[in-house]
Amino acid sequence: MKIDVAKKIQKLSSSIFQEIVDRKLAAIHNGLDVIDLSVGSPDFQPPEFVVETLSEYAKDPSKYGYTLRGIPEFYEAVSYFYKQRYNVDLDPSKEILQLMGSQDGLAHLAMAIINPGDYVLVPDPGYPIYEASVTIAGGQVYPMRLLEENNFLPKLDEIPLEVLQKTKMMIISYPGNPVTALANREFFEEVVEFAKLHNILVVHDFAYSELIFDHNPQISFLSVPGAKEVGIEFNSLSKTFNMAGCRIAYVSGNEQAVAALASFKSHIDYGIFYPIQAAAVKALTSDFSFFKSQVSEYERRRDALIAGLEKSGWHVAKSPATMFVWAKIPAGFSSRRFAFELIDRAGVAVVPGDAFGKLGEGYVRIALVQPPERLSEAAERIQSYLMEAVITK
Numbered sequence: 127m128k129i130d131v132a133k134k135i136q137k138l139s140s141s142i143f144q145e146i147v148d149r150k151l152a153a154i155h156n157g158l159d160v161i162d163l164s165v166g167s168p169d170f171q172p173p174e175f176v177v178e179t180l181s182e183y184a185k186d187p188s189k190y191g192y193t194l195r196g197i198p199e200f201y202e203a204v205s206y207f208y209k210q211r212y213n214v215d216l217d218p219s220k221e222i223l224q225l226m227g228s229q230d231g232l233a234h235l236a237m238a239i240i241n242p243g244d245y246v247l248v249p250d251p252g253y254p255i256y257e258a259s260v261t262i263a264g265g266q267v268y269p270m271r272l273l274e275e276n277n278f279l280p281k282l283d284e285i286p287l288e289v290l291q292k293t294k295m296m297i298i299s300y301p302g303n304p305v306t307a308l309a310n311r312e313f314f315e316e317v318v319e320f321a322k323l324h325n326i327l328v329v330h331d332f333a334y335s336e337l338i339f340d341h342n343p344q345i346s347f348l349s350v351p352g353a354k355e356v357g358i359e360f361n362s363l364s365k366t367f368n369m370a371g372c373r374i375a376y377v378s379g380n381e382q383a384v385a386a387l388a389s390f391k392s393h394i395d396y397g398i399f400y401p402i403q404a405a406a407v408k409a410l411t412s413d414f415s416f417f418k419s420q421v422s423e424y425e426r427r428r429d430a431l432i433a434g435l436e437k438s439g440w441h442v443a444k445s446p447a448t449m450f451v452w453a454k455i456p457a458g459f460s461s462r463r464f465a466f467e468l469i470d471r472a473g474v475a476v477v478p479g480d481a482f483g484k485l486g487e488g489y490v491r492i493a494l495v496q497p498p499e500r501l502s503e504a505a506e507r508i509q510s511y512l513m514e515a516v517i518t519k
């Protein structure tokens with residue numbers, strides 16, 4: 127029997143990520159030591175109190191039932207966290223929804239909101255689920271150009287009126303992945319006005335909310351006046367507390383959007399394992415001292431990598447946030463050639479920028495998921511590769 131995969135699934139492209147995995151495995155198979163900076167899964171551990179809470183509750187057989195929308199303590203904890211960290215008031219009963227991850231939350235949101243033919247404004251370059259979720263829901267993607275000369279903020283007045291008339295939702299992410307730029311308050315205010323004018327739901331992905339470097343301001347979209355009228359914000363414990371595999375996240379803000387997603391999810395999942403929720407409550411109501419050491423460690427990693435690359439004459443901009451470096455590659459290379467040759471010849475795995483959209487061409491994304499010494503070694507290997515590439519040109 128031949129299984130005919132749905133057309134919308136056939137439209138999804140995952141080939142570049144698969145190719146990186148295949149090349150990495152082939153390089154390792156050929157005896158090369160590969161420094162893997164391609165995957166954005168934190169190598170740091172969650173705080174000890176998270177592991178303890180999780181194990182303690184896992185021993186209790188009464189905690190193995192369905193939890194549906196989640197335990198009330200989780201909702202109270204998110205509300206507390208948002209007040210403490212971003213001075214945002216959230217009503218736990220209406221303005222918050224527990225999710226397994228922002229990933230599935232984003233995918234399900236498009237299914238709950240988008241009708242076939244609706245437009246969604248999506249950043250280019252952008253995190254892949256944004257485009258994929260719209261495609262799965264049968265919507266139309268309109269890429270918003272994120273250019274370095276505009277500080278990677280989209281120019282909203284560039285979007286044609288005929289597109290805006292059909293646009294139902296827009297997705298933004300500051301700081302984001304792969305583009306690590308931060309937005310300022312003025313930009314968020316402009317987005318609120320724009321969304322009101324054109325009746326567009328704003329979705330802000332704030333997955334890296336606590337990985338902000340050099341004392342840059344940390345701005346939740348929901349802290350901007352009027353934001354809750356037009357928007358929602360995704361946040362997650364994956365990167366903030368290194369719980370990426372211990373799935374738990376949440377979305378907050380606009381009551382109607384939260385209700386739509388909750389209703390959709392009530393048809394397809396039965397909630398998160400109680401011990402994970404209890405661990406999340408512990409994390410969200412902790413004293414937050416955990417972030418400080420984590421942020422400085424990521425800063426040390428970023429600085430070690432960038433200083434090392436500088437020695438090879440490759441000047442790369444310092445990320446103001448996140449666990450990535452979005453690096454403009456030296457002239458004369460395509461993103462794919464550069465990334466693939468780095469794996470094959472230098473034993474360093476990074477992701478070619480075009481994996482994140484057309485405008486990612488000319489960049490690679492380097493994940494800061496190894497200690498500083500290993501990142502310095504990666505930079506040395508890249509330096510040797512670049513020298514060789516210049517000689518053989």
Ligand SMILES: Cc1ncc(COP(=O)(O)O)c(C=O)c1O
Nearest residue numbers: 227228229253303333362364375
């Ligand atoms: C920008 C961005 N949004 C969302 C996610 C998904 O996170 P979660 O683990 O909450 O599903 C990631 C994961 O890497 C991400 O980089």
